[in-house]
Amino acid sequence: MKSDTVFKQAFNQLLGLLATLPTGQALPSENVLSARLGVSRTTVRKAIALLDQRELVSRVGKTRIAVAPATPAAHFPVTETVSTSEQVENQFMEWMLRADTKPGTLINELELAREFNVGTTVIREFLNRFQRFGLIEKRRKSGWLFKGFTQDFGIELFEIRQMFELRSALAFARLPKNASAWTKLNAIELQHHELLDTIDTKFHDFSDLDNRFHRLINGASPNRFIDDFYDIITLIFHYHYQWNKRDERVRNAVAIREHLDYIAALKSRDLEKVNSACNQHLASARTTMLEAFSRK
Template identity: 30%
Template sequence: MEDYIGEIIRFTDMKQHKTLNEIVFEGIRKAIIKGILPIGERINEKEYAERMNISRTPIREALNRLEKEGLVECIPHYGVIVKKITIDDAKEIYQIRKALDILATKNAMKLMTKKQFEELRNLLEETEKLNEQNEDLDVVIKLFSEFNGKIYQYSHMPRLTNMVTKLREYLMRFRDISLRGEERRKKALSEHWMIYRAMCNQDETQVNMIIKEHLSYSEKFIIKEMEKQ
C-alpha cells in the first residue's frame, strides 16, 4: 500500500501564516485534486492525526468542508472516502467557467493599460517560442495558466478570481494531461492570441464567441480524458 499520508505531509506547508484548520484543509484538498489521494481511498481521521502529529479536530473540520465541496463522501459504517469527479461535474464547471471568463475578460480589457497589454502580448510570444521548441512542457503549461491569471488580475475582480481559481483546480490534472498533446497546445495558443486581439479591439462580441469556443474545445478534451480513466 502506498504511503498517501506521507505524501500529504510532504505536501502540507505548516509554516504558512494561517490557522492549522486552514492549512490541513488546503493540504488534503490539493492532494485530492492533484490525484495524490486516489478515488475511493479511505481517509482514516485517527491515523492522519497521529501521523501529522496534530489533534483529530483539524482533520475532522477539513473532511466536513471537503464533503460540502463534493470532494469526499461519508459512507455509513465505513468512513470517509475520496469521491470521484464526474463528467457531469466537469460539464457544470465549464458552464460556469464560460460565464466567469467572459465577464473577467470584458472587465479587464476596459481597464488594462498599454503596458499591461504589452505584458500579455510578451507572455504569448514567450509561450509560442517555448512551445515551438517542444522541450520543457511543464513551463509551457504554466505559461498557459499565467495568461488566464493575468486576465483575472487585470479585471480587478478579486471575488470572481477566487471563485474561478477553485473551479479550475478541480480539473487541473485533466487539463494538464490534455495540454501535453501538441495539437491541443497549438490550438489553445491560437485561441489565446484571438482572445488577446479581441481585447485589443475592445470587441465584446468576439470575446464572447472565442471564449465559448475555446472552453468548449477544452471541455471536450478533458471529458475524453476522464472517460479513459
C-alpha cells in the same frame, strides 16, 4: 510578497513592454511606468537600471531608448516572481500532473513540504482549501486522500467558469490603455511564442502558462467568491484533463494558438471578437475535459 519578488515581477513586465517598442523609441516616463506596472517609482528606477546594465536600453538625457529586444533568458524565472502561496499552488499542480496522480492517491504533508521547501503548515493550509469541495479528505495518521471528482462536478464548475471568464474578458478589453494588465498581457504573449517554438520538448510547461494567462484575464473583474474557488477550477481545467496523455503535445500546441488568437482579440478591443475567441477556447477546454473523463 517579498520586495525582490515585486521587483522581478515588474522587470518581467517591463520586458514585455519593451518588446512592443520599435528600436529607437523612448520608454514611457517613470510616472507612467509606475502606474502601468502598479509599482513604486523606486522599483521602476531599479528595473530600468537593470535594462541599462543588460544593454537593452540606452540613456539619452533623462530618457531611455529601446536598443535591443529582450531574449527569453533575460526574464526572471516565474518561480521567482510569485508569492510563497502561489509557488506552492504551482508546485502542487505540477506534482499532480507529472506524477500522474489518480483518485485514491495518498498525499503526505511532510514529503510535500520537503519537496517544495516550505513548512508543513503552508501545505496543510493549501490542502484545506480543497477539503470543503470533497476533492481531498483528511485521514487520521495517514495524511490526505485525493478522492478525485465526477464528470458532473466538472461540468457544473465549467458553467460557472464560462460565465465568469467571458465577463472578465469583456472587462479586460475595456481597460484603459495605461492599465498594468496590458503590460502583463504583452509579457505573457511573448512567453506563448517562446513555448510554441520549443513545444516538442517543453509541452508540459503549458500547464503553468495556461493557469497564469486565465488568472490574468479573470483579474480584470475581481470577485472574492470566484477567487475563493479558482484553485478548484485550476485543478480541473488546467491539470486534471491533462491526465489524458494521448496527443498531449498536439493539444497543448493547439491551445497555445487559441490563446494567441484570444490575446489578439483582447488587444483589438473589439467585443465581438473577444466574445468569439473566449467562447471558442473555452469550448475546446470543455471538449478536452470530457474526453479525459471518457478515457479514465
